Amino acid sequence: MTPSSERDRDDQPRIDDDERRRVHKRTLIVVVMSEVLGGAGLAAGVSVGALLAQEMFGSEGFAGLPTALFTVGSALAAFLIGRVTQRLGRRIALGGGFAAGGLGAIGVVAAAATVSVPLLLVSLFVYGSGTATNLQARYAGTDLALPARRGTAVSIAMVSTTFGAVAGPNLIEPLGALAIGIGIPALSGPFLLAAAAYLAAGIILFTFLRPDPFLIARRMDAAARAVSGAQEQATPRRGRGVYVGATVMVLTQIAMVAIMTMTPVHMTSHHHGLGDIGLVISLHIAAMFLPSLVTGVLVDRLGRAPVAIASGVTLLLAGGVAALAPGDSLVLVIVALILLGLGWNFGVIAGTALLIDATVPANRARTQGTVDVLMALAGAGGGAMSGMVMAGTSFAGLSLAGGFLAVLLIPVLLWASRSHRSTIEGADRGA
Structure with a gap:
């Protein structure tokens, strides 16, 4: 038995089909809550990222830089989230990913307030973690879904993003006024919302995604293969x-x-x-x-x-x-x-x-x-x-x-x- 399977056995209780359905339902509720917040964090920041870069660099030629940094940062984050999930489960990986995105948004606000271009570049890169986590969260709802319901499980997570994504851009003007009121540039205002939304999403996942659906799914799969007499493989073929x-x-x-x-x-x-x-x-x-x-x-x-x-x-x-x-x-x-x-x-x-x-x-x-x-x-x-x-x-x-x-x-x-x-x-x- 591998160390990971021992950890799963110790951390997670045995569950039957009724318990699996209950945990799956709870998981979907938690994922929906985090995706609404994640959508707000994603949309609010991306809406003004190009304008903020243009303002700080003083040139339209750098307006596309935020998108490039978001993308590279999100690619690295997606890679890391997948590896961490495989070892430790969805709760830690997704909670940490949203927390990193929130810290990146805070860094963007600080960079705008201090007119620090290097801090802006690093912060935008880290902010991309929120984008990757928001997309990866759709998988959490499928871990305990029956094969015939996996498409529906994915769709529930994705439709939840809509609410935050629509609300975020519509708050740009009041958030800009709030930013000016506390003495920072108006364009950094939406990143205040992004920071709060991403951090809140991370806290929700880390606190309430218990028991971890991925760890339970892995244990159930190992138990099913053991019962059927299938040999355990270290790296099953895709x-x-x-x-x-x-x-x-x-x-x-x-x-x-x-x-x-x-x-x-x-x-x-x-x-x-x-x-x-x-x-x-x-x-x-x-x-x-x-x-x-x-x-x-x-x-x-x-x-x-x-x-x-x-x-x-x-x-x-x-x-x-x-x-x-x-x-x-x-x-x-x-x-x-x-x-x-x-x-x-x-x-x-x-x-x-x-x-x-x-x-x-x-x-x-x-x-x-x-x-x-x-x-x-x-x-x-x-x-x-x-x-x-x-x-x-x-x-x-x-x-x-x-x-x-x-x-x-x-x-x-x-x-x-x-x-x-x-x-x-x-x-x-x-x-």
Whole structure:
């Protein structure tokens, strides 16, 4: 018996199915509370990050620096959270991740107050931990979910983010007034909310995520394998679904980020005001998260692959509408960005379910962290390349390229389906 399994045996009591359901329900409640706060912390800070960098550097050329630092910081945090979860469980990993994000937000406020560029750079990097933790928390709700309910469990966590993400940007002005009132720059105000929200989310997870759902799931899996006579493996193999699920999420992320990033630039060049841009982006964010409850049910009832295919088709439609819409048509831009958010929602929930199905507790958290690193880097690459593609072609060219990239999901899923059938048929012939 491994040390980790001994620790699980000592720390966690044996539970039956009724107890598993009770702990699962409690876990979902705790995750929802933390995700609402996490969404507020994420949205409030990101909304003014570029403006704060521009103000402190005195140049528009550095306005994109916060996004780059958030992304790199979130990628590293996702990697670490996955490893810590694998060893110590969700409670410590997620609680620590949100705490780091909160400390990063405090550092941003201090950097703005003291006009310290080095402190700003370091703090923005650490602040990215909150972004990664907010995304990783969706996995906690699936640890004790039945396989037929995993899509729904993911969706509950994701839809919770919407409330905080919508509320955060709407508090920018009062938070700016609060910041001025206590003698710090107005643009640091939203980071005050981010600090409070992230720290509160971390405290909630660390305090109430007991017993730890991941540790219980790992113990239950080990017990089931022992009963069935299966040999315990130090590093169980990952299923093909890991690579398929990762591909779905990465391609979805690239397509969504590339088009979304350049939409404000495209709208500005066609004389749309900040109010129009804010409306489009807010509706896009709502489309990314609000449909989650319906999407989760579809993933569980129709299957992972059909919803993932629907993601590719929806993203292609989004790219087509964005490419063909006249630059002065606010309605069609809204339609395109809503479709873009919906396609992303389909892909992330279906891909997450595929990933969970293809792993076991002994390798699940580590794999989840690695895949979220790929998602973060894919988003960074999509955002970075989008400007060059648009400069070399046009917004229409970029939109079509993003849509066609997403359609690559379909052959990947068909290949995986054929390979799975071939494996089953081979096993039947061997039998």
